[in-house]
């Protein structure tokens with residue numbers, strides 16, 4: 001049976017399920033090529049849908065894809081063929097009574113499942129991924145999130161799989177007559193099929209325990225292959241922090257007696273929140289100082305927390321349908337971001353999130369796949385695990401938090417959890433709970449959920465010295481997006497402050513506040529402040545209080561002033577970014593006009609002050625010293641000129657590196673303390689700035705600078721320092737030496753999957769080193785695996801998404817290469833193919849020449865034969 005042809009699903013067509021499943025009992029008899037799945041379902045007519053008024057009962061639809069149906073019985077009797085019909089995408093059954101039990105037997109082949117949805121094998125271990133619609137690859141079932149059932153799962157497997165796991169609590173285990181192992185799990189919480197999980201393998205685990213706020217002991221277990229058992233500690237510590245934080249900040253306690261995490265090498269996404277049995281991409285859970293960078297440590301902390309937080313925001317209260325995906329994802333990203341901010345530097349966490357949003361989400365929102373946070377339609381739901389749903393969705397929740405205040409927000413979340421516990425609900429239900437708990441009105445605010453595109457706010461100000469009045473006029477507009485020509489004004493919270501000439505914060509009202517939130521609700525609004533005795537400098541959109549592009553005509557001097565004096569750390573960084581963006585944009589203009597490029601003096605001056613300021617958080621300084629990425633520059637302008645972006649950026653970095661070399665060196669030496677590795681915020685900040693200095697030093701290509709990198713590499717103290725030194729040597733050092741160093745690094749780490757991924761990524765994303773030829777060599781390397789998404793992301797993704805220089809080679813070879821890989825991958829893993837095609841979908845924004853090249857690469861994909869629904873949706877929408 002083939003997948004159904006790509007069809008568009010509409011939010012407006014939503015209908016409650018005709019039938020509910022009260023109990024689901026599953027038995028798996030595991031075999032790589034012939035796994036038998038028996039399911040026993042207790043089914044009943046949904047009273048909410050039951051308005052047939054005496055007419056016959058509607059048919060029961062069970063989703064099913066790539067399944068071999070062996071038998072189907074109703075209340076103990078085999079069903080005759082005329083009672084059911086196999087159709088593309090599932091099974092339709094004639095129903096004769098309002099309550100009945102079904103027993104269905106199917107056969108599946110986990111070993112042949114390269115899509116990594118449903119039940120599959122990773123390094124010989126069985127695992128599942130069911131969100132969003134993977135359960136239908138396991139058995140026939142109403143695979144939709146508003147059908148919630150209690151699950152019992154029995155797993156039978158040969159003795160070489162001693163660890164057999166599923167959701168809930170283990171209730172039975174034993175051996176079958178023929179010597180195989182048998183374990184039964186029972187999950188008392190009703191859940192949709194997308195939260196089902198099963199794992200079987202030869203795994204080791206580490207165990208810990210957590211005592212909840214009401215004194216219940218919860219067993220915590222982290223499973224991995226034996227070789228990785230030494231890499232579990234950080235995730236376990238992070239998990240315990242997250243459990244405590246959710247009790248303190250949201251009043252949420254864990255509900256089962258056991259919480260398990262399993263690390264797998266083959267995984268399409270970061271991790272999955274299956275009830276009581278989270279499954280993680282190894283790269284997002286395993287870490288040791290020798291093998292993982294600081295960035296990896298922090299990513300692990302946040303993803304472990306994210307999945308744990310889903311236990312309430314996602315599992316106890318779930319989504320009615322997939323249009324509501326941001327209900328759980330936006331809220332949970334907001335929760336994990338606040339958790340990480342509490343554990344580390346708040347400003348730095350915010351800067352990282354905003355950078356992602358501005359670089360990638362803004363680009364998505366301006367491209368052919370632009371969609372509202374609650375989409376109106378989709379062809380393939382897997383394509384909608386997007387930055388818009390996750391990151392912009394989190395910004396919406398953050399704005400509610402800003403508008404209502406922390407206490408009111410907590411009252412709202414309490415009401416939401418209490419009112420909807422055990423239910424499948426909508427984004428609207430979330431907003432209503434926030435309103436009801438506080439008597440608030442979020443009517444206009446709701447438009448954020450339905451309107452796509454990034455709003456632009458233009459700001460003008462006026463100072464009246466005689467009246468001591470200062471006014472800010474804000475105008476908002478949102479550009480048209482596919483299918484949404486007309487946009488309405490949004491309710492936008494704009495946090496601001498005003499600075500006096502001495503850099504001090506001015507008082508804004510009679511209560512003595514020095515910051516405030518302006519509620520922009522009209523197309524244009526003026527806000528006036530009284531008793532302002534001098535012309536102030538505004539600090540606008542503090543903390544990035546709304547996901548918008550804000551424009552105000554700051555001069556270079558004003559930006560330098562904000563960099564030094566703004567009380568809002570985020571806006572100090574943002575002032576620096578604006579300065580860099582202005583500089584880089586004029587350099588691009590000069591490059592295009594064939595002029596000599598001006599030395600970026602304002603940036604050099606600003607950076608010089610920063611490097612000498614030892615009071616500022618080093619992590620913040622490192623963020624300020626980092627110029628906007630090529631991707632971010634591409635997002636900024638109206639038309640992307642890849643060569644101009646690369647030239648402007650390289651020139652600016654070189655000029656800064658040369659001009660400030662002594663300062664970079666002094667700072668590098670001061671920060672290069674040889675301490676045992678700890679992933680604390682302070683130490684991470686110190687290493688971050690140190691390695692930023694090292695990169696600038698090496699940009700000069702001076703021998704002494706490159707020697708510093710070599711020494712740091714050879715000291716081999718931790719992966720953060722080693723990989724930073726290696727990257728600098730590869731990017732700026734002589735090629736032969738880089739080759740040798742890469743080779744010896746590989747020899748040292750070839751047994752370690754995560755380090756090999758770092759090694760791949762470092763080369764493919766290197767502007768100088770990662771040529772297309774090199775990328776092809778990496779794909780031919782024995783450690784490369786086309787069936788492993790992490791490897792594909794490291795090599796092909798590193799090249800197409802993080803190597804602006806080589807990917808946009810003027811001969812168009814980068815685009816053709818990507819098209820080839822996408823076509824090949826679509827046969828193995830449609831989700832990965834569909835994600836990788838993203839850089840090609842933005843073709844319209846490039847100059848005519850590149851646009852033509854990218855368009856023809858896309859067209860070739862489109863004409864290459866039958867595409868998966870995933871890839872078809874991306875390609876057809878991009879060509880439309």
Ligand code: 0A1
Nearest residue numbers: 131132269271272273382385
């Ligand atoms: N819900 C998970 C992410 C996830 C989504 C889809 C997947 O397969 C298509 C897998 C994982 C999360 O937000 O962490």
Ligand code: ZN
Nearest residue numbers: 306310329332
């Ligand atoms: Zn999530």
